[in-house]
Amino acid sequence: MVVLNRIYTKTGDQGETALGNGARVAKHALRVSAYGTVDETNATVGLARLHSEGELDGLLAMIQNDLFDLGADLCRPDMERDGEAPYPVLRMSAAQVTRLEAEIDRMNERLDPLRSFILPGGSALSAHLHLCRTVSRRAERLVVELATIEAINHDALRYLNRLSDWFFVAARIANNDGRADVLWVPGANR
Helix, strand or coil, X not given: CCCXXXXXXXXXXXXXXXXXXXXXXXXXXXXXXXXXXXXXXHHHHXXXXXCCCHHHHHHHHHHHHHHHHHHXXXXXXXXXXXXXXXXXXXXXXHXXXXXXXXXXXXXXXXXXXXXXXXXXXXXXXXXXXXHHHHHHHHHHHHHHHHHCCCCCCHHHHHHHHHHHHHHHHHHHHHCCCCCCCEXXXXXXXX
16 A cells, blocks of 8 residues: 655655666656656546546546556566565556457447548547547557666556557547547648
8 A cells, every 4th residue: 555645755856766666767767758658648548537428437447547557567677576575566467458458349349440540539538538549659659668678567568559549449439439530631731
């Protein structure tokens, strides 16, 4: 259980922060940028939820919780030393990826196949979900880059890859099951 007695600690005043294993790193370190962008994704999901309801809102709530799990995973390097931690280390799991895939498949069954690229927009919820998609793609790019220099949990990367697809399909659902999608018209303004 997390206990926060003080919100500011002054320990970052020199431009460093602590990772989940206690190591101090620069706040601009790639790992910090990666999990910071996951946190930014979570904030965009919170905005989207202002416009969602019912089952979709429940699924978004689960994703928000998953994104905290993902941040916890990414903030702790040295996976090979997880067993030495004084507490159970939280890592993303294949089951979380599989759940997203099942949700994508279930939502996609309601949609006609795309015959054009779509523009982000339509309903307010759809526009917010497209923002979630693009921010999660940025988080994914940072995690991919991080994986070139440090070991990461592959399920964390797989989750982010599926998540942007999830947001895309959910954005179409939010546009009256794709019927209100805003279609790209190539060269329309030449």
